[in-house]
Amino acid sequence: KAGVTQTPRYLIKTRGQQVTLSCSPISGHRSVSWYQQTPGQGLQFLFEYFSETQRNKGNFPGRFSGRQFSNSRSEMNVSTLELGDSALYLCASSQDLGYGEQYFGPGTRLTVT
């Protein structure tokens, strides 16, 4: 069974631009969560989607948004990029709601200049 895939793997953007990252969960997994990883803050939860609905949201500004499609694929969008948004963005999928194990993709390395 294929793992979680994320595209693109690397991205360079300039301040003020917006970016969209994509995640395809493991086949059959219906829950997708997004995390931001930085050296200073570690791994921080952004949001979780299940059945095309946002179920949980972390403590990030409204510039960070996401959505989930009927095939469980998910996208996250960051608008008006800031230098501090440079990070590794990780997507994780789990089988269902209330299922503790999450499986991570390789991440998208975003650099904002």
Add this chain to the structure above:
Amino acid sequence: GQQLNQSPQSMFIQEGEDVSMNCTSSSIFNTWLWYKQDPGEGPVLLIALYKAGELTSNGRLTAQFGITRKDSFLNISASIPSDVGIYFCAGPLPNAGGTSYGKLTFGQGTILTVHP
């Protein structure tokens, strides 16, 4: 902010040695997860624990869910060079509305270096 305290922050060991790291919290967890992350990659799930007192092995790795449900440890026996990486503990933090399993809280990580 971080809810899980992971120690040690880093370890430098010789190949063949055993390794032990742990994770503590002031909050009770219903699930403990241990991940390993290689540079530039996403975390890989090593072991999942669901019951207080549970001891689970995965090859040379052994993890335990503390009786108080506020701690967990991970042991690696007979370390090899490919054990190098960052090890994270994680769990869904229960809150007033119930446990949000999709929202994991992570420890700061333990950086493991293995000298051949």
